[in-house]
Amino acid sequence: MNIGRRFLLGLLIFCLRGAGFASQETLNDPYQILTKHYTALGGMDKIKAEKTSYIEGTLVIKGAGIQGVLKQWEATPLRHRQELDLKVLRQTEGDNGRFSWVMDTNGKIQLRQDEATQKRRKVKELLETFDHLNRTSSNFTISFEGIQKVGEADCYAVKISNKVNQDLRLEFIDRTTFLLVKSIDKQPDEETQTLYSDYRDVNGIKRAFKHEIEILPIGQKIEIQFSRYESNVPIDSALFEPPQSDIQDFKFLKGESAESIPFKFIENHLFIPVEINGKKKLWCLDTGAEMSAIGSDFASELGLTPEGKIKGSGAGRTVDISFVTLPAYQISGIHFNKQRIACVEVKGLIRNMFEIEVVGILGYDFLSRFVIRIDYAAEKLSFYHPDKYDYKGDGTVLDAPLKNNTFAVAGTVDGKYTGTWSLDLGAGGCSFHYPFAEENGLLTLSGVDRRGLGAGGEFKEREVQFRTLEFAGFTVRNPLIDVTLEKGEGAFGRKELIGNLGNTLFRHFVLYLDYKRQRIIVEKGRDFDRQFPGDKSGLQVVLTDKNEIAVFFVSPNTPAEKAGFRKGDIIPSINGTDIKSIGGIIPVRQLFKKDAGTQYRISVLRQGKKEELKLVLRNLH
Numbered sequence: 001m002n003i004g005r006r007f008l009l010g011l012l013i014f015c016l017r018g019a020g021f022a023s024q025e026t027l028n029d030p031y032q033i034l035t036k037h038y039t040a041l042g043g044m045d046k047i048k049a050e051k052t053s054y055i056e057g058t059l060v061i062k063g064a065g066i067q068g069v070l071k072q073w074e075a076t077p078l079r080h081r082q083e084l085d086l087k088v089l090r091q092t093e094g095d096n097g098r099f100s101w102v103m104d105t106n107g108k109i110q111l112r113q114d115e116a117t118q119k120r121r122k123v124k125e126l127l128e129t130f131d132h133l134n135r136t137s138s139n140f141t142i143s144f145e146g147i148q149k150v151g152e153a154d155c156y157a158v159k160i161s162n163k164v165n166q167d168l169r170l171e172f173i174d175r176t177t178f179l180l181v182k183s184i185d186k187q188p189d190e191e192t193q194t195l196y197s198d199y200r201d202v203n204g205i206k207r208a209f210k211h212e213i214e215i216l217p218i219g220q221k222i223e224i225q226f227s228r229y230e231s232n233v234p235i236d237s238a239l240f241e242p243p244q245s246d247i248q249d250f251k252f253l254k255g256e257s258a259e260s261i262p263f264k265f266i267e268n269h270l271f272i273p274v275e276i277n278g279k280k281k282l283w284c285l286d287t288g289a290e291m292s293a294i295g296s297d298f299a300s301e302l303g304l305t306p307e308g309k310i311k312g313s314g315a316g317r318t319v320d321i322s323f324v325t326l327p328a329y330q331i332s333g334i335h336f337n338k339q340r341i342a343c344v345e346v347k348g349l350i351r352n353m354f355e356i357e358v359v360g361i362l363g364y365d366f367l368s369r370f371v372i373r374i375d376y377a378a379e380k381l382s383f384y385h386p387d388k389y390d391y392k393g394d395g396t397v398l399d400a401p402l403k404n405n406t407f408a409v410a411g412t413v414d415g416k417y418t419g420t421w422s423l424d425l426g427a428g429g430c431s432f433h434y435p436f437a438e439e440n441g442l443l444t445l446s447g448v449d450r451r452g453l454g455a456g457g458e459f460k461e462r463e464v465q466f467r468t469l470e471f472a473g474f475t476v477r478n479p480l481i482d483v484t485l486e487k488g489e490g491a492f493g494r495k496e497l498i499g500n501l502g503n504t505l506f507r508h509f510v511l512y513l514d515y516k517r518q519r520i521i522v523e524k525g526r527d528f529d530r531q532f533p534g535d536k537s538g539l540q541v542v543l544t545d546k547n548e549i550a551v552f553f554v555s556p557n558t559p560a561e562k563a564g565f566r567k568g569d570i571i572p573s574i575n576g577t578d579i580k581s582i583g584g585i586i587p588v589r590q591l592f593k594k595d596a597g598t599q600y601r602i603s604v605l606r607q608g609k610k611e612e613l614k615l616v617l618r619n620l621h
């Protein structure tokens with residue numbers, strides 16, 4: 001689950017905008033337009049003379065009931081620090097000129113080492129030296145995109161693209177005043193549109209003191225009103241460094257580890273018990289969750305009051321997220337202090353899929369404190385203190401820089417579909433994101449059409465069997481990988497990663513997650529060569545609110561379609577045995593994984609009438 005906190009990370013404040021420069025001519029040379037723009041700001045001499053700045057203002061997340069104070073310090077080259085206090089969330093991020101870092105609302109420090117961040121730091125550095133104004137620059141391409149209307153203003157549209165990454169910026173500059181009216185910053189997975197107003201003179205340079213921002217595709221709207229801008233202020237360079245000590249908000253109840261803790265592995269998801277206020281409930285372990293999250297029903301049971309509401313990204317679409325302070329909690333052998341976490345609806349989705357009560361998701365705020373060993377075959381977890389752990393095995397050690405609090409790892413399918421994937425233990429299977437699938441012709445591959453369910457709702461996918469999946473020097477044969485069939489607004493629409501690697505891959509291994517060193521370690525597991533049975537029916541079923549098993553989707557050209565199943569059919573019995581006697585939805589799904597040729601007489605209730613259908617299993621790939 002991606003909870004959509006990216007708007008809190010590195011808000012790039014473009015303040016050098018505006019002026020009252022008048023022009024009656026029509027220009028089409030983008031370099032000339034930009035030169036006049038900077039002249040209108042107050043001139044390049046004044047702009048380049050500004051070596052440091054301090055900015056302060058109010059940030060409001062529209063429609064969310066959230067607002068707070070934004071403070072930002074900058075010094076050329078490349079150094080900055082930004083503090084955002086929204087009361088429900090606090091975050092500090094910065095760059096010391098060598099690397100960037102972030103400290104989240106729970107005080108956890110993370111060095112940002114992923115490739116995308118490094119490239120954006122390079123682009124920012126080049127912009128700070130005004131390399132984009134050089135007509136012979138080998139790094140930037142500037143183009144005139146015509147005259148476009150923004151509100152009541154006729155604007156020159158200038159596009160700034162670069163050769164370091166795929167990001168680009170569109171600037172809409174008023175033809176008369178040469179104020180910047182609007183900008184559009186496009187990244188592969190996000191677009192930020194900003195309107196500028198309330199121009200004020202500060203030390204001879206015009207600044208836009210009001211920014212109205214919309215972040216797409218999630219549609220989050222933010223308004224920033226600056227109240228203070230100081231130029232060439234003294235700044236201690238230590239301000240740009242990350243805090244020297246990391247958060248220590250947990251303790252082991254015995255020694256420096258908690259080992260061999262059992263977990264439940266159900267339908268390729270990991271669940272462990274968590275005790276809060278004397279209540280022991282199952283939580284899902286999810287490396288794809290940028291922030292831990294509690295279900296809204298359980299939060300209410302604990303007497304927690306959700307605060308604020310922002311938009312975040314689920315698997316397929318956006319979700320609404322609030323925040324609570326989770327009381328101190330325990331898992332076997334580990335005590336945690338209170339934490340600030342997300343609050344979302346999880347009960348209905350997980351219950352309908354797994355017929356178990358799961359009240360929350362343990363994501364980055366929990367996992368990042370440890371080195372974690374996951375033995376899938378033994379269904380055991382071990383947690384180690386990162387400062388005291390020294391790996392002695394012979395497994396494959398991989399650099400896995402964190403991107404949006406999630407490990408990014410390399411993988412190759414069929415020797416040609418290669419790139420960086422998200423390591424997502426919250427994903428039951430592996431999947432290609434829609435942009436990569438579209439670009440590489442995967443949308444037309446034959447397979448079994450299915451419907452996925454995630455925090456963002458339902459989405460279309462196709463299960464395709466490939467020949468090989470190479471990961472960490474190992475090769476897994478005949479992997480089933482889902483191809484996302486629609487772009488959507490959620491995580492599966494991202495471009496910077498080609499897909500998600502989930503538990504249908506990792507169940508073959510023993511996996512070590514080392515957040516502090518941003519690496520993973522992979523050992524061949526006891527089940528490495530095991531062939532796990534898959535669905536042979538084409539029938540997807542869920543549990544209804546009335547505890548009935550219902551048909552959720554019927555895959556075309558499968559035994560389920562041939563048998564005549566329809567979405568919404570209720571299944572009261574199989575082979576004459578009452579569905580409750582079979583043991584629930586998980587045992588029913590296991591029946592559909594039996595050998596090809598297995599036959600079932602399945603009773604269905606359809607619009608109040610009972611019908612008998614004959615299902616004959618066959619291999620779908």
